[in-house]
Amino acid sequence: MTVMNYRKAIAEGIGRALRSDQRVVFLGEDVGAAGGAFKSTVGLYEEFGPDRVWDTPISEQAIVGAAMGAAMTGLRPIAEIMFTDFLGVCWDMVANQVAKARYMSGGQLEVPLVIRAHGGAGLGFGAQHSQTWENLLMSIPGIKVAAPSTPRDVIGLLAAAVADPDPVILLEHKALFDAKEDVPDEPFLEPLGSASIRRTGDDLTLVALSAMVPVAVQAAATLEAEHGISAEVIDLRSVTPTDTATLLQSVERTSRLMTVEENPRPCGWGAEIASIVAEEGFTFLDAPIQRVTSANVPVPFAANLEHATIPNADTVVKAVLSYS
Amino acid sequence: MNAAVSTDELTDWLRMMTLIRGFEERVKNLFSQGLVRGTTHLATGQEAVAVGASAALQPDDWVLGTYRGHHHALARGMSPASAFAEILGRSTGVCRGKGGSMHLTDVSHGVMGSYAIVGAHLPIAVGCAWSSKIQDLGRVAVCFFGDGTTTIGAFHEAVNLAAVWKLPAIFVCENNRYSEYTPIDQVSPVAHAAADRAAGYGIPGVVIDGNDVAAIRDAVDVAADRARRGAGPTIVEAETYRHGGHSRADPATYRPEQEVEHWLQRDPVAAVRRQLEATAEPGRAEQVETEASDQLDRALEEALAAPEPDLSTLTDDVYARAL
Numbered sequence: 001m002t003v004m005n006y007r008k009a010i011a012e013g014i015g016r017a018l019r020s021d022q023r024v025v026f027l028g029e030d031v032g033a034a035g036g037a038f039k040s041t042v043g044l045y046e047e048f049g050p051d052r053v054w055d056t057p058i059s060e061q062a063i064v065g066a067a068m069g070a071a072m073t074g075l076r077p078i079a080e081i082m083f084t085d086f087l088g089v090c091w092d093m094v095a096n097q098v099a100k101a102r103y104m105s106g107g108q109l110e111v112p113l114v115i116r117a118h119g120g121a122g123l124g125f126g127a128q129h130s131q132t133w134e135n136l137l138m139s140i141p142g143i144k145v146a147a148p149s150t151p152r153d154v155i156g157l158l159a160a161a162v163a164d165p166d167p168v169i170l171l172e173h174k175a176l177f178d179a180k181e182d183v184p185d186e187p188f189l190e191p192l193g194s195a196s197i198r199r200t201g202d203d204l205t206l207v208a209l210s211a212m213v214p215v216a217v218q219a220a221a222t223l224e225a226e227h228g229i230s231a232e233v234i235d236l237r238s239v240t241p242t243d244t245a246t247l248l249q250s251v252e253r254t255s256r257l258m259t260v261e262e263n264p265r266p267c268g269w270g271a272e273i274a275s276i277v278a279e280e281g282f283t284f285l286d287a288p289i290q291r292v293t294s295a296n297v298p299v300p301f302a303a304n305l306e307h308a309t310i311p312n313a314d315t316v317v318k319a320v321l322s323y324s
Numbered sequence: 325m326n327a328a329v330s331t332d333e334l335t336d337w338l339r340m341m342t343l344i345r346g347f348e349e350r351v352k353n354l355f356s357q358g359l360v361r362g363t364t365h366l367a368t369g370q371e372a373v374a375v376g377a378s379a380a381l382q383p384d385d386w387v388l389g390t391y392r393g394h395h396h397a398l399a400r401g402m403s404p405a406s407a408f409a410e411i412l413g414r415s416t417g418v419c420r421g422k423g424g425s426m427h428l429t430d431v432s433h434g435v436m437g438s439y440a441i442v443g444a445h446l447p448i449a450v451g452c453a454w455s456s457k458i459q460d461l462g463r464v465a466v467c468f469f470g471d472g473t474t475t476i477g478a479f480h481e482a483v484n485l486a487a488v489w490k491l492p493a494i495f496v497c498e499n500n501r502y503s504e505y506t507p508i509d510q511v512s513p514v515a516h517a518a519a520d521r522a523a524g525y526g527i528p529g530v531v532i533d534g535n536d537v538a539a540i541r542d543a544v545d546v547a548a549d550r551a552r553r554g555a556g557p558t559i560v561e562a563e564t565y566r567h568g569g570h571s572r573a574d575p576a577t578y579r580p581e582q583e584v585e586h587w588l589q590r591d592p593v594a595a596v597r598r599q600l601e602a603t604a605e606p607g608r609a610e611q612v613e614t615e616a617s618d619q620l621d622r623a624l625e626e627a628l629a630a631p632e633p634d635l636s637t638l639t640d641d642v643y644a645r646a647l
């Protein structure tokens with residue numbers, strides 16, 4: 001085991017993939033010589049050189065398009081989009097091309113690529129550099145979508161994504177870069193479509209993703225210590241596929257469900273979770289499902305406005321206390 | 325250097341260049357004190373492009389710029405106090421604290437937005453130019469962008485559309501030789517990443533000294549003239565340099581020392597100052613600098629005294645009327 005932070009785990013995960021599979025190539029803007037805009041890919045260019053780690057122009061369409069072509073013809077590209085928001089620039093590639101190739105070709109084409117992007121709010125980056133788009137991506141059939149909340153999952157989910165025959169989008173969160181954790185030195189993977197229970201509890205189930213996982217865990221600790229409420233925290237980890245079994249088993253015991261989401265409310269990923277549990281676990285529930293989400297606004301710049309926009313442990317505790 | 329530059333013009337230019345330089349220095353300090361959140365991209369070293377282009381424009385012309393856009397906004401007349409306040413996330417900010425450093429916008433001065441997705445504003449600028457043509461407004465739309473932006477599809481679509489529709493647009497590339505950390509020659513196969521592309525779209529492309537205010541003014545003047553005549557767009561590529569890193573605390577160690585030194589010797593603010601000193605009475609330059617510095621101190625004081633936005637404004641301006 002080695003203690004590692006989330007930022008370092010990104011380079012570690014990519015490095016492990018490059019080391020263990022010659023078909024893996026890594027491309028993106030400033031990912032090589034500069035070590036990444038967030039210094040999350042430091043050392044890869046030095047270790048693997050320009051034939052495996054490719055610095056691209058500012059050309060998101062070409063990055064994802066080229067990764068798709070390479071994936072269709074025998075490589076396993078990992079493409080970095082610097083900020084999740086820039087997926088907007090190559091939305092055609094993601095939503096119309098990558099996601100649909102297998103289906104439209106009747107299974108002839110295969111696109112085993114990984115797209116990684118850094119997303120999320122809380123750091124004052126403004127409305128075009130702070131979004132979480134798991135929910136948008138989740139509504140496109142043909143791609144898998146995961147969002148690690150810990151260093152271990154950064155590495156494990158990436159390993160699963162690289163091994164997967166389908167296109168996988170991994171959304172890393174900028175606010176988690178300094179989170180530390182022990183990670184195994186030997187190869188391992190965390191399967192896509194498997195949620196992780198971060199804290200066990202009996203009175204209510206909190207489902208969270210990415211940076212909302214530590215928020216939910218912190219809220220659960222306060223609820224236990226100050227209010228005698230025992231909350232279970234489920235880290236969904238991947239939204240596609242969704243681990244409905246873990247969810248339903250938890251709600252069967254707790255009878256209450258609250259989602260904690262960073263996206264704005266309309267069509268957030270939690271709406272899908274709520275609908276699944278309402279359909280398949282209705283009889284488990286003792287109360288209506290609740291959702292805590294960001295305000296329905298573009299992420300504002302000013303500190304107080306931004307903090308008022310995103311859920312924090314306090315807002316989750318308050319929501320739980322007013323939830324009967 | 326154009327002979328037809330008057331002492332009054334030089335005075336105005338030095339005033340604005342000093343104002344921009346001092347503004348950016350203060351932003352840098354505020355950032356290192358932790359008073360500016362997120363990120364900032366300073367235009368230190370690139371002042372001449374904004375000042376020269378503005379000198380060629382009419383008050384009702386439009387400009388669109390990028391996250392590295394404080395200089396464009398100030399050169400067009402945005403009040404330094406409301407720019408500081410925006411960057412500090414205060415209620416008196418020009419965007420009421422909603423935008424921040426990367427999104428300075430001041431419609432009253434024709435600053436139609438600062439855009440943080442590379443390339444996005446080129447098609448939008450083309451739309452402004454199109455609108456001017458349809459409504460017969462006689463206005464031009466100037467789009468400022470970086471060398472690295474020539475590698476994104478939006479650049480090519482925008483230039484092509486403006487050319488084929490003969491729109492009154494001017495594409496001003498501030499070629500500071502780098503994207504974030506990547507030298508332009510590693511990502512562009514042609515020597516002049518913007519201007520060399522003009523031929524492919526059948527429009528003029530000119531390369532000028534981007535640290536020479538008069539050269540920029542003259543090039544934009546010619547381009548504006550062509551645009552207003554209905555002859556179509558021009559690409560103006562201004563060769564310049566950012567004195568500091570790309571953003572935040574980037575120490576810019578990827579740049580060769582001699583290159584940095586070469587460009588520091590060609591500082592555009594010092595150049596205008598020398599020109600003014602050669603023609604104006606002694607003391608004029610110092611006076612201009614003192615006035616600009618005092619103006620900035622007052623503006624910053626005002627901005628720092630302003631409150632954060634009221635939380636009740638959080639949901640304002642998502643729609644014209646709350647849903």
Ligand SMILES: Cc1ncc(C[n+]2csc(CCOP(=O)(O)OP(=O)(O)O)c2C)c(N)n1
Nearest residue numbers: 086392440441442470471472473502503504
């Ligand atoms: C679509 C998109 N891709 C990547 C980025 C990240 N990014 C911000 S600035 C920048 C470099 C732009 O270089 P250039 O056009 O030369 O402008 P400069 O910063 O030098 O003014 C990059 C890659 C972005 N903002 N938008």
Ligand SMILES: [Mg+2]
Nearest residue numbers: 470471502503
């Ligand atoms: Mg540049």
